Amino acid sequence: MTDYANLPTPPSCVADFCLIPIGTPGPSVSNEVAAVQRLMKASGLSYSMHSAGTTVEGSWDLVMRLIGQAHTLVHQNGVLRIQTDLRIGTRTDKKQHFSEKVSKVESILAADGPTAQKSS
Amino acid sequence: MTDYANLPTPPSCVADFCLIPIGTPGPSVSNEVAAVQRLMKASGLSYSMHSAGTTVEGSWDLVMRLIGQAHTLVHQNGVLRIQTDLRIGTRTDKKQHFSEKVSKVESILAADGPTAQKSS
């Protein structure tokens, strides 16, 4: 029988989150996102902001604690309600830094030849 | 200046997660979902399974630890890679059990009158 209570959490994960403050005076969320980026920087974890969220990497416990702290920080700035969408991946077959995923796909695409480069 | 390192995580949250095993032999994920439901039950937290995920409620730390344990459990069953989509909400203005959200909307809809009930 599984000893559920003592199951560990994963030693590493890659999380991508998009935090949305609800009930703010206007439609801009840049100040909240900036506050969260300061917290990310202070954490020492590896992270990267993109236009649809922030990707962060580390042990499950540290990453989830950090995102919870982001909620607390934004609440402390006066936001009453927050909703976050989070994608979390774990794997046991290998360790892969999140930036390596993009380069692996780009190397597959590069084999398509010069007329088939990605645009953005 | 914010003392980032000592920011607490939220005392309560509602999380809804959809865990997807990757690299399994076939398209069915029922066994993995059932394994996770046994873990949910053993946790003692309030939860509810629906067709697109499982909603669970509790302190941020307990909920996130539980979902991390779900990843470990499914990995222990031989799945090499797992991706979870998670929606997490926190609010500081009131405590609201997740089932109350649906009844609040239903009471608004009920005021529409008898020709406008929800179907499913």
Add this chain to the structure above:
Amino acid sequence: MTDYANLPTPPSCVADFCLIPIGTPGPSVSNEVAAVQRLMKASGLSYSMHSAGTTVEGSWDLVMRLIGQAHTLVHQNGVLRIQTDLRIGTRTDKKQHFSEKVSKVESILAADGPTAQKSS
């Protein structure tokens, strides 16, 4: 070579969405959710509201059009910005109504015996 322009969209899908209005005066989103439920009902598609979203089923094009109409409806009610989280599944091996997913997992759990029922 793939004729990308003429690729069809899937004939059926199950989508689960959580629509979040941004920049509303307060933290409650019940009125917006109720407005969207009225639209769901009028659509004639099979759907079900739960505490973390609404599940809806139909052809890819009809489901996506409906969720787009939900954005327009909420914008017409004065909300300047909306963010939706959407989980969409398609499969080609069988047709499965979304409610069957839960019953399949419950039948696996039922085989665990009487001391292991789901709670919520």
Add this chain to the structure above:
Amino acid sequence: MTDYANLPTPPSCVADFCLIPIGTPGPSVSNEVAAVQRLMKASGLSYSMHSAGTTVEGSWDLVMRLIGQAHTLVHQNGVLRIQTDLRIGTRTDKKQHFSEKVSKVESILAADGPTAQKSS
């Protein structure tokens, strides 16, 4: 009374999606992601791949059709089941290209001074 049937879909949106093939032989999804990137390129829409998904911008109908075509393409490559997580944003107050969101946050952070730059 609202004429639900004739509600239009939004003229523009920003979508960020993460497509996950289920029931593939191994844990790698790079080939499926590469196939989808070729489709993105052929579409002519503005898009950007990052380690946790792909961001794409355009009218609601074109963006959703494109992501549906991505499902069909991956199914045609032999994948029986696919689950996509999608974040979609619309706003009526202004038109903002997705890359501008990051620069707006970075300009807020830049005002913090030289000891507080973002790392990644």
